[in-house]
Amino acid sequence: MVGIYWLASYPKSGNTWLRAFLRNLQEDGEAPVDINELRTGNIASARGWLDQVLGFDTAELTPEEVERLRPAVYRWSLQDEGAAIGYHKIHDAYTLTADGEPLVSREATLGALYLIRNPLDVAPSAANHWHCTVEEAIARMGNPRMALAKSRRALPSQVQQCLGTWSEHVRSWVEAPGLRVKIIRFEDMLGAPRPTFTAAAAFLGLPQDAARIDKAIRFSAFGELARQEAQRGFHERPQHTERFFRRGRSGDWRTQLTAGQVERIIDDHAEVMRRFGYLDA
Amino acid sequence: MxxxxxxxxxxxxxxxxxxxxxxxxxxxxxxxxxxxxxxxxxxxxxxxxxxxxxxxxxxxxxxxxxxxxxxxxxxxxxxxxxxxxxxxxxxxxxxxxxxxxxxxxxxxxGLLVLHGNAIRIGEQCMVCVGASGAGKSTLAAGFLRRGYEILGDDVIAVDADCRALPGFPRIKLWQDTAQRLHIDTAQLRRIRPALAKFNYPLASPVIGVPLPIRWVYILGSHPLPDTRCEPIHGLERFTPLRNNTYRVRFLEGMALKREHLQLCGKLAGRIHLTRITRPERGFELDALVDRILADLAAHP
Incomplete structure (x- = not known):
């Protein structure tokens, strides 16, 4: 079997943590995998991947043109030399291109593991990651036109990724017609790691024996990731933030958000929050 | 024409x-x-x-x-x-x-084609390669502003004697780069109507003769505040050089693939190859040019 499993999430929802777990599970080594060697596959928006497969520069294309070409790039992974199952991180929302086909390509996609985290905790984490105020992060999470790598005046190393609002992002993936999707809550990765990570491994067709899962969980625990970052740094950390692996907790919003900020997030996202157990009643 | x-x-x-x-x-x-x-x-x-x-x-x-x-x-x-x-x-x-x-x-x-730009240094040249978005064109513009001649931008052809052939006299500049170099884009032609990327013709005609490549820099960026210069020695030089060939995929299935790899090996054997990694934010162009010029001088 060949194809792509997407590791999909809104930013700051545990994607890197999950990838660290997967790498350790695959590696099954004596020591934790280096966080700077988490080679689970390119992020879907990696310009280098697209350029290499296309044979011409996405730098010379508009974001709209790039978007229309992306499904063909992912589809190519089915027939490329050494084709295998790939696990690729993606932050784009699940959308259709101008040609009406899924951005991620229906044919290329084996399934999507969708990571969801309480938006009350996403907001302060995203503010730190995006180097903006919490207010601004909340505004972005509520902005239907929110996109990453949006510059049209310079060349980011990733192509533009449309996220939509936080709620739209969640719904785009979990309600995508015909998509095999497994939803994993960040809070369950923390609170009930063994069943949660085992379910993730099962969905992705990876080994599930208990000893191996436990070791991979241990080798990718927050303390281990933070220890490695403190020692050697982490190349995915944005330059202006102090640490990538900041707290790795849930519920911190209680001390980090004002009542008004909480209210605003709930106003924006109540329906989806309720659906995934982030809001009582 | x-x-x-x-x-x-x-x-x-x-x-x-x-x-x-x-x-x-x-x-x-x-x-x-x-x-x-x-x-x-x-x-x-x-x-x-x-x-x-x-x-x-x-x-x-x-x-x-x-x-x-x-x-x-x-x-x-x-x-x-x-x-x-x-x-x-x-x-x-x-x-x-x-x-x-x-x-x-x-x-x-039968030419070796590198993805980057070539800048004349005396009677030799240095080539800067790197991934899309690494800042190659910005760096070329930085050298240009210091009065250096550009042999080519984007597509660099290398002959069997490991010399860079002069390309054509333009560099492609994004709006942001043009702005920081105080280049008025109102006078420039967009490379495509829908892109904020401009065709910047080079005023002086590029030098008309091939120049031996003495130095190759692989430009990259990292989330750290310092610029790093790491020389690559011996046999280690081949792979990074091949990886910066223009569209490696074009070579697969081409009649001359073996010759290209040989030429890549030959070039690897005679250049001073350095990985230079800049901070991803706060691209200090002048400091980067100075750093490379100092490195060039230290490895004549």
Whole structure:
């Protein structure tokens, strides 16, 4: 079997943590995998991947043109030399291109593991990651036109990724017609790691024996990731933030958000929050 | 029209304002390369292999489709046939003609093609390669501002004697780069109508003779505040150099693949190769130019 499993999430929802777990599970080594060697596959928006497969520069294309070409790039992974199952991180929302086909390509996609985290905790984490105020992060999470790598005046190393609002992002993936999707809550990765990570491994067709899962969980625990970052740094950390692996907790919003900020997030996202157990009643 | 670049004469159906017009005497001899508007198969090559969703390669030909822009057939190192899509503008065709199609043609002529730019340093040159977005064109513009000559930007052709051939006199600049260099883009032509990326013609004609490559820098960025210079020694030099070949995929299935790898090895053996990694934010252009100039001086 060949194809792509997407590791999909809104930013700051545990994607890197999950990838660290997967790498350790695959590696099954004596020591934790280096966080700077988490080679689970390119992020879907990696310009280098697209350029290499296309044979011409996405730098010379508009974001709209790039978007229309992306499904063909992912589809190519089915027939490329050494084709295998790939696990690729993606932050784009699940959308259709101008040609009406899924951005991620229906044919290329084996399934999507969708990571969801309480938006009350996403907001302060995203503010730190995006180097903006919490207010601004909340505004972005509520902005239907929110996109990453949006510059049209310079060349980011990733192509533009449309996220939509936080709620739209969640719904785009979990309600995508015909998509095999497994939803994993960040809070369950923390609170009930063994069943949660085992379910993730099962969905992705990876080994599930208990000893191996436990070791991979241990080798990718927050303390281990933070220890490695403190020692050697982490190349995915944005330059202006102090640490990538900041707290790795849930519920911190209680001390980090004002009542008004909480209210605003709930106003924006109540329906989806309720659906995934982030809001009582 | 007849043009010259990479030491070759081109006769073209399509006007190519980025290139230098050839001397009148060139019109009397056979051109090295023809660029024609004409028929190109719609579904790849019958005698080749598909190497990408829009790419086919055979020993002597390369077929490339840029959807909604044009199909290109590059053959025998001397002919590029272009079939434009209906309604497309010429600027858009030229961007991919002077990029991928020209790169493939140079490969077919047995040249080594690197993805980067070449800057004249005395009677030699240095080449800067690196991933898209690493800042190669910005760096080239930085050297230009200091009065250095640019041999080529984007597609660098290297001959069997490991010399960089002079390309054509322009660099492509994003709006942001132009702004920081105080270049007024109002006077410049966009490389394509919809992009905030400009064709910046170089005022002085580029030097007309090939120059030996002495230094190659692999430009990258990292989330740290310092700029790092790490020399790469011995046999370690081959792989990073090959990885910065222009579109490695074009080589698969080409008749001259072995020769290219040999030439890559030969070049690796005689250059001073350095990985230079800048902070991803706060690109200090002048400091980076100074750093490279100091490194050049330390390794003459």
């Amino acid at each position: 007849i043009y010259t670049c990479y030491g070759l004469t081109f006769v073209s159906d399509l006007a190519l304002p980025e290139l230098l017009a050839a001397a009148a005497s060139a019109a009397r001899s056979e051109p090295d390369v023809q660029i024609r508007l004409g028929q190109v198969p719609t579904e790849g090559l019958t005698d080749g292999r598909q190497r990408g969703p829009f790419l086919w390669v055979s020993p002597r030909a390369l077929w490339l489709r840029v959807p909604r822009i044009a199909r290109f057939l590059v053959s025998d190192g001397n002919l590029i046939t272009i079939a434009p899509e209906p309604g497309v503008d010429e600027d858009s065709i030229r961007v991919f003609l002077l990029g991928s199609a020209l790169g493939a043609l140079l490969f077919q002529r």
